Amino acid sequence: MTETAAHTATTTTAPAGPAASAARTVPAGPAGGARAWLVWGIGVSVYFLAMFHRNGLGAAALEAQERFDAGPALLSMLPMLQLLVYVVLQVPTGLLADRVGPRVSLTAGAVLMAVGVALFAVAPSLGTAIAGRVLIGMGDAVTFLNVIRLAALWFPRSRYALVSGLTGVAGGIGQAASVAPLSFALHGLGWTGAFLAFSAVTLVMSLLVLLVVRDRPTGPLPAGTRPRVRALESIAEALRTRGPRLGMVHHAAIMPPYTTLGVLWGYPFLVEGVGFAPGVAGTLLSGIGAAVLWVSPLIGALAGRHPGVRRPLATTLASLFAVGWLAVVGWPGGLPPTGVVLAVLMVSAAGAVAAPALSFDFARDGLPAERTGVASGLVNMSGFLTTVVVTVAAGVVLETGAGFQAAFVPLTVTTALAGGALVTMLWRRPPRPVADG
Structure with missing residues (x-):
C-alpha cells in the first residue's frame, strides 16, 4: 500500500494488543460539514484563550518583576510552574479525553483558567500568583488535546492535518494577541483590571462550550466499540506505535524555541538583548506571530492530500531550526545582525504554528480516532517538557549575569539533538500513515 493510499484508508490497522480488535470495529469516519466547523470553532476559541493566558506573562514580565520583587530566575518560575502542571497532566488529560469526552473537559478547563486568571489579577504576593498560574496550567492542559479530539471525531481522516493546522493558527493568534493587546490593557486598566477583564471573557467562553459543543456527530458509540482500555495499556499502545513516536520527536524539535x-523571554530578549524599544518589541512579536499564520493551514492541506510531503517538510524545518539557533548562540563577538535574529524568530514562529499540522498528524498514524487522546498527550508532553527545561535554564543563566547568547545555549542543544533524531527516524523508514476514515 502506498503512503497516500494508506492515509485515506477507511479501516485502521492498529498494533497488536488488548484494544486491537476494537480498531477493526470503529465505524467509518465522519463527513465533517457546517456543524463540525461550528463545534470545532467553539472548542478552538477556548484554545485561543488558553494560549493568550499561557503567553500573557511575556508581555507583563517587566511589570511582574516590579510587582512581585522577583529577579529573572524567580520570575521564570511563574510560567514554568504553569507549564510544568501542563506537562504533568498531558497523559491524564489524554485519558480523560478518551473517556469523558471534549465537552465536559473543555468546560472544566475554561472555568479553571478563568479562576486562575482572576486569582493572578488580585495576587498580593508571589505565592498567590503561583497558585493562580497553577490553576491556569490545569485548565490549559485540558484544552488542546480536546480540540484535537474534536477534529478526530467530527472530521474525516484526510482533513485531520488541515484542522490540526488551523488549530495551530488559532493558537498562534492567541500567542500573538497576548503581547500588544495585553500590554495596552496593562497600561490602560492596570494590572488587576486587565487580568480580571480577560478572566471574565474566559468564563463566558465556558458557557458557550456547555451550550454548543457535543462530543461527536451521532451520539455515543454503540456498546462494544470502545472498550475501557487500562491507562498503562493505552500508554504502551501509543509508545509502541511509530506514528506517535515520530510526533513526539518532531514536537520536541520544532515547538520549544518560539514557545x-x-x-517569557522574547520580549526581554528584544528589549534588553537586541536593543529595541518596548513598543517596537511588542509589535514585532505580535507581527511575526501573525505573519506566519498562513503556513499552518497550507501544510495541513498538503499533508492531508499528499502525506508523502510530511517527511521533506519535517526534515527541512528541523534543519533550519538547528542552523538558525546555532547562528544566534555561536555568532562571534555577540548577537548576530538584527536581520539574522529576526529571520531566526520568523522561522521559529512559523515552525511553532505549523507544529500541530505535522506532529499530531504523525501521532494519528496507526491509531483509531477513539484512542487519539493518549497519543496526543504524549506528543504535547514531549514538546512542553523540553520547553520547561530550556526556559528555566535560560533564567538561571541570565541570573548569573551572562547574556542571551549563553542563555539560549540549552535551547539550541535540545533543538539540534531532537532535530537530528527526527531526521534519522524519517529517512531510515518513511512514515506510512494508516487511518480509520
Missing part, C-alpha cells in the same frame, strides 16, 4: 520566547 520559550512567547512564554
